[in-house]
Amino acid sequence: MKATKSPAARTANRARQKRAGAALSATLFCAFSLYIAWHASHESQTRPVDELPMSSARGDDSPASAADADKPELVRRGEYLARVGDCAACHTADPSRPFAGGLAIDTPFGRIYTPNITPDRDTGIGQWSDTDFVRAMHEGIGKGGERLYPAFPYVEFTRVAGRDVLAIRAYLNTVAPVHYTAPANALRFPFNQRWLMILWNLFNFDESRFVPDPKQSAEFNRGAYLVEGLAHCEECHTPRNFMQGLRTTERFSGATQAGWQAYNITPDRAGGIGDWSDDALIAYLSTGVAAGHANAAGPMADVVQNSTQYFTREDLRSVVAYLRALPPVSGGKTRPRDAWGKRAADGITALRGAPVTTVNGLQLFAANCASCCQWTGAGMGTNAPGANDLARVILHGVARKTKDADVLMPACRDELGNGQVAAISNYVTKRFGNPQATITADPVAALRAEPR
Ligand code: HEC
Ligand code: HEC
Structure with missing residues (x-):
């Protein structure tokens, strides 16, 4: 039908669409103004109650007041919770000044630097009251009343019980104050206008504490509290x-x-x-x-x-x-990531004794990776991701420290050319991962140039 429409009809159609668009914008704007007016008049009455019966979700029964009376215990709990919330990951750019901020976070709207959350009085949060701190975590509002950007995960932190937020504050009060101010953000207009976050929050933020589901087990509720909240x-x-x-x-x-x-x-x-x-x-x-x-x-x-x-x-x-217990989402997948062609063994066996003529992915894999990764690929976890991620791992290596082991896969960027990295990635994703995921030398060059 569409193809037979005359140009005049098309123009009329477009004008109609434009009018509909303008009407929609006007409606949205009115709804927004009403919301702001309503919010302003209801602000004080609609504050959510903070202390919901969390003990069922938390799996402990100690009342908040007992914890508050025991300061070292409060600080210890705050340290644990700060780890669950991974505050250090974003607020530590330089390990020699923990929590002093300065980490650059690149968003589609520009670059944001994390602030200093050490108790330094001039450059950190030393002069913040507990109420200021709770407001930042629950409402995404800074000390001066300014809107914070959601690169700070307050969309999740809002669910954290007030007493847990205060425990984190108590712990942060004990870390060494560091005098340091992060560089200014580099956000494009209009995203450098903080007040715009009011709009963003309207559509994307639900300021409310976690409410345990009485129909679910205490274990489920504790998990929900952590995953949806602090662990973000x-x-x-x-x-x-x-x-x-x-x-x-x-x-x-x-x-x-x-x-x-x-x-x-x-x-x-x-x-x-x-x-x-x-x-x-x-x-x-x-x-x-x-x-x-x-x-x-x-x-x-x-x-x-x-x-x-x-x-x-x-x-x-x-x-x-x-x-x-989450609702399963297949995402159109028919086979788990870790069930694609598991055995490189046949390939390696076939290679044995064969004359080496061209350099292919299998030979490169055998030479560079097989010794550490075991030649069945088992040591890599067979969850070969997309070829991009794998190429990145080959170029830049893996450095992951846990209390049980330091995992260190050496970076191969100096040893291997872009074509070779692509060949290994394609070989490994084909054997252990998704055969549809492939990469060529050009994107590898781009990955090589990425900041790490
Ligand atoms: C994913 C990264 C990320 C994580 C994790 C994170 N933050 Fe932040 N935080 C930010 C960013 C980015 C800002 C700055 C937002 C802005 O400038 O609007 C910020 C701002 C803050 C502020 C406001 C400081 C100020 O000067 O305005 C506080 C307080 C804060 N974070 C505390 C925490 C605590 C406590 C945790 C751990 C429970 C935490 N953050 C975890 C990224 C993070
Ligand atoms: C900063 C981003 C980030 C956060 C926060 C994060 N993840 Fe992940 N997660 C990833 C990425 C990226 C991968 C893929 C890692 C890889 O390629 O090896 C992943 C992988 C996983 C996997 C393995 C899935 C698979 O099929 O291989 C699990 C399970 C997982 N995450 C659970 C969690 C849980 C639970 C939390 C919260 C406690 C969490 N993640 C928080 C980024 C994140």
Whole structure:
């Protein structure tokens, strides 16, 4: 039908669409103004109640007042919670000045530097009251009333119980004050206008504490409290809408994070982690390795190193119980990532004794990787990711420290050319990963030039 329309009809159609667009914008604007007016008049009455019956979700029964009376215990709990929230990952740019900020975070809207959250009075949060601190964590509002950017995961932190936020504050009060101011943000107009976050929040932020589900077990609720709140797993594992808000209809179904694929972690057997045992998941989160499934690299290696390896057994079990109960999302996958062609062995056997004529991926793999990664590929975790991520691992290596082991895969950028890195990536993804994921020398050159 479309093809037979006259130019005049098309113009009329376009004008109609334009009018509809203008009407929609006007309606949205009015709705927004009404919302602001309503919010301003209701602000004081609608503050959510902070202390919900969290003890059921928390798995401990100690009343808040007892914890508050015991200062060292409060600080210890705050330190644990700060690890769960991985505050150090974003607020430490230089390990010699922990929590002093200065880490550059690149967003689609420009570059944001994390602020100093040490108790330094001039450059840190030394002059913040507890109320200021709680407001920042729960509402994304800074000390001067300014709107904070959601690169600070307050969309998740808002769910954290007030007393846990105060424990984190108590711990941060004990870290060494560092006199340091991060560079100014480099955000493009209009994103450098902080007040615009009011609009963003309207569509993408629900300021409310976590409410345990009485129909679920205490273990599930504790897991939900951690995963949806302080541990902010969704920051990377939930896809985003065009405003960079979390797409709440596809939670945990996987997203791209800093160029890495943060996989689907719903319990779908093909698309997600449905075929992992509880022990495999716990091993992955506490050591970075789940034999036969995956070996954490990139941003997840950092998450394991700075955060999940410190989770208590009970908390790990709770996280797993929660992930298992999520609605499964297949994402159109028919086969788990770790079930693609498992055995390089046949290839290596065929190579034995054969004259080496051309340099191919298998030979390069045998020469460069097989000694560390075991020639079946098992040592790599057979979860060969997309060819991009793998090429990145080959170029830049893996450095992940946990309390059990330091995993160090050497970087091969100086030893291998772009074509060779592409050949190895393609070989490994074909044998152990998804055969459809391939890469050529040009993108490898681009990955090589990436800042690390
Ligand atoms: C994913 C990165 C990330 C993580 C994790 C993170 N933050 Fe931040 N945080 C930021 C960014 C970015 C800002 C600055 C936002 C802005 O400038 O609007 C910020 C701002 C803050 C502020 C406001 C400081 C100021 O001077 O305005 C506080 C307080 C804060 N974070 C505390 C924490 C605590 C406590 C944790 C751990 C529970 C934490 N953050 C974890 C990225 C992070
Ligand atoms: C900073 C971003 C980020 C955060 C936060 C994060 N992840 Fe991940 N996660 C990733 C990336 C990227 C990968 C893929 C790692 C790789 O390629 O080796 C991953 C992989 C995983 C995997 C392995 C999936 C597979 O099929 O191989 C699991 C399980 C997982 N994450 C769980 C979690 C949980 C639970 C949390 C919260 C406690 C979390 N992640 C927080 C980025 C993140």
